[in-house]
Amino acid sequence: MSIAPLLSEIPPTICAACASCPCEGCAFRVLQASPVRQRAHILRRGDRLESRGGKGCLQFWIIVEGTAASCTSFNDGRRQIVGLERSGDVICAQMAGSGSANWLEALSDCRVCELDLTPLAHQLRSDSAFLSASFHIAHRRLTRAQAHVSMLGRLDSRERVLLFLGEMAAQTGNGVVALPMSREDIADYLGLNTETVSRILGRIKRSGLVRFLTPTEYVVPDLAAVAARLPVAIPTAEARP
Amino acid sequence: MSIAPLLSEIPPTICAACASCPCEGCAFRVLQASPVRQRAHILRRGDRLESRGGKGCLQFWIIVEGTAASCTSFNDGRRQIVGLERSGDVICAQMAGSGSANWLEALSDCRVCELDLTPLAHQLRSDSAFLSASFHIAHRRLTRAQAHVSMLGRLDSRERVLLFLGEMAAQTGNGVVALPMSREDIADYLGLNTETVSRILGRIKRSGLVRFLTPTEYVVPDLAAVAARLPVAIPTAEARP
DNA sequence: CGCCGTCTTGATTCTGTTCAACTCTTGTGG
DNA sequence: CCACAAGAGTTGAACAGAATCAAGACGGCG
Numbered sequence: 001m002s003i004a005p006l007l008s009e010i011p012p013t014i015c016a017a018c019a020s021c022p023c024e025g026c027a028f029r030v031l032q033a034s035p036v037r038q039r040a041h042i043l044r045r046g047d048r049l050e051s052r053g054g055k056g057c058l059q060f061w062i063i064v065e066g067t068a069a070s071c072t073s074f075n076d077g078r079r080q081i082v083g084l085e086r087s088g089d090v091i092c093a094q095m096a097g098s099g100s101a102n103w104l105e106a107l108s109d110c111r112v113c114e115l116d117l118t119p120l121a122h123q124l125r126s127d128s129a130f131l132s133a134s135f136h137i138a139h140r141r142l143t144r145a146q147a148h149v150s151m152l153g154r155l156d157s158r159e160r161v162l163l164f165l166g167e168m169a170a171q172t173g174n175g176v177v178a179l180p181m182s183r184e185d186i187a188d189y190l191g192l193n194t195e196t197v198s199r200i201l202g203r204i205k206r207s208g209l210v211r212f213l214t215p216t217e218y219v220v221p222d223l224a225a226v227a228a229r230l231p232v233a234i235p236t237a238e239a240r241p
Numbered sequence: 242m243s244i245a246p247l248l249s250e251i252p253p254t255i256c257a258a259c260a261s262c263p264c265e266g267c268a269f270r271v272l273q274a275s276p277v278r279q280r281a282h283i284l285r286r287g288d289r290l291e292s293r294g295g296k297g298c299l300q301f302w303i304i305v306e307g308t309a310a311s312c313t314s315f316n317d318g319r320r321q322i323v324g325l326e327r328s329g330d331v332i333c334a335q336m337a338g339s340g341s342a343n344w345l346e347a348l349s350d351c352r353v354c355e356l357d358l359t360p361l362a363h364q365l366r367s368d369s370a371f372l373s374a375s376f377h378i379a380h381r382r383l384t385r386a387q388a389h390v391s392m393l394g395r396l397d398s399r400e401r402v403l404l405f406l407g408e409m410a411a412q413t414g415n416g417v418v419a420l421p422m423s424r425e426d427i428a429d430y431l432g433l434n435t436e437t438v439s440r441i442l443g444r445i446k447r448s449g450l451v452r453f454l455t456p457t458e459y460v461v462p463d464l465a466a467v468a469a470r471l472p473v474a475i476p477t478a479e480a481r482p
Numbered sequence: 483c484g485c486c487g488t489c490t491t492g493a494t495t496c497t498g499t500t501c502a503a504c505t506c507t508t509g510t511g512g
Numbered sequence: 513c514c515a516c517a518a519g520a521g522t523t524g525a526a527c528a529g530a531a532t533c534a535a536g537a538c539g540g541c542g
Contacts, residue, residue, distance in 0.1 A: 182520070183520075183521065183522095184520085194520090194521080195521095195523085198521060198522055198523080199522080199523080201521095201522095202522075202523085215520080215521065
């Protein structure tokens with residue numbers, strides 16, 4: 001792993017740090033000049049961030065590095081991953097609904113930049129650059145969530161897994177695709193269970209559509225062949241909303 | 242049905258009409274003074290509206306009366322309803338992704354107000370009232386979509402139907418709940434098929450949790466009893482995001 | 483009255499889950 | 513360096529839930 005194996009939190013730093021933030025295309029660069037509360041989190045796999053309530057929706061997490069998931073759970077413990085978050089994704093802490101039933105969880109070790117814009121709430125309410133950025137964040141997440149709904153509602157297990165593998169591959173470009181999450185995480189994202197994921201992966205391996213180097217690395221020799229088995233287009237990196 | 246059974250479109254009217262628009266809490270009242278292109282659509286059950294492409298996401302549909310659905314479909318025709326739209330809901334035409342695989346469909350007869358703000362695009366880009374309204378629309382839809390994902394991913398058929406009935410009831414308040422959609426529509430919303438929906442409804446009727454007056458009207462004698470069978474809280478009318 | 487679309491019900495099939503055992507990898511400590 | 517433990521992944525057998533296929537019931541409308 002490329003991140004120091006420390007569970008510690010890097011102490012809060014004041015915003016100018018954003019200027020050196022490696023996060024490409026950060027929607028909040030517009031705020032670089034503002035005195036916002038910023039802090040970096042180093043998360044190890046399994047660590048969680050929970051929003052500390054309040055209405056304003058002005059606490060943001062930006063994934064700088066690694067893969068995380070927006071999770072929900074039911075009273076009886078069933079977990080569902082409602083969104084995968086990767087480098088550059090922005091999560092409005094309230095966006096998923098607050099409460100202990102919603103949290104951000106690191107699937108691999110992660111670096112996350114937290115911005116708390118609450119102190120600026122008043123002026124941001126009429127800041128069109130900020131509002132525009134917020135809208136695009138919500139819109140992008142909405143598009144993904146709706147695709148997720150279609151997938152869960154109407155694709156069978158084989159199609160779900162194939163689409164998932166294909167999508168990850170399309171976003172990675174040619175070459176080896178890293179799958180920075182466990183079988184259980186995949187299952188919770190696809191609405192299946194661990195054993196089913198494992199079995200379906202086995203079938204897909206045997207079919208030759210996908211070749212696994214390790215349980216978390218694979219190659220797709222022919223993405224078009226994967227697409228041909230799906231009733232829907234595979235979102236590409238550029239088109240990824 | 243309370244809407245004239247005409248398939249016709251009411252001719253385009255200019256915006257001042259918005260002042261007399263019965264749509265409560267319309268997010269676009271802020272624009273009442275602007276010379277936007279507005280038109281009213283009368284839709285009969287099954288009628289569709291498709292966004293006519295373009296990037297800007299400046300075409301909006303506001304449900305004035307009736308129940309509609311944001312639909313998607315796959316190449317092979319499988320349909321999934323990704324969102325139910327009722328009085329007061331606002332749909333950004335591009336929000337669901339454009340193309341013939343995404344459309345708004347009337348589940349009952351509907352009145353829909355269409356606003357095309359494209360001519361105002363330039364000035365709206367820095368109009369904070371507009372941007373704020375857009376954000377809240379997207380955010381509300383996102384919250385619902387994520388709840389939908391959890392439901393489809395982790396609830397079984399009985400829980401899905403119960404939650405659906407409970408939610409509709411909670412939004413209606415006490416008394417008779419109208420179910421303005423067919424079994425097939427319910428199935429497409431819940432990720433099930435028609436027969437399963439019918440069977441589960443039968444089981445729920447027999448259990449006494451819900452009493453049906455007609456196939457499209459029912460009463461929930463004890464909402465708490467319904468909630469007790471679910472692993473998640475039933476969203477109420479006020480809390481409906 | 484008879485037709486058509488919707489809804490319901492039944493019998494059967496099949497997909498995915500559950501429960502259980504086993505393997506593989508990785509990391510730890512002797 | 514090897515033995516061992518713990519977690520992750522895989523595989524199998526039995527089961528349950530939902531889909532499918534098929535038939536019939538109900539209700540509105542010509």
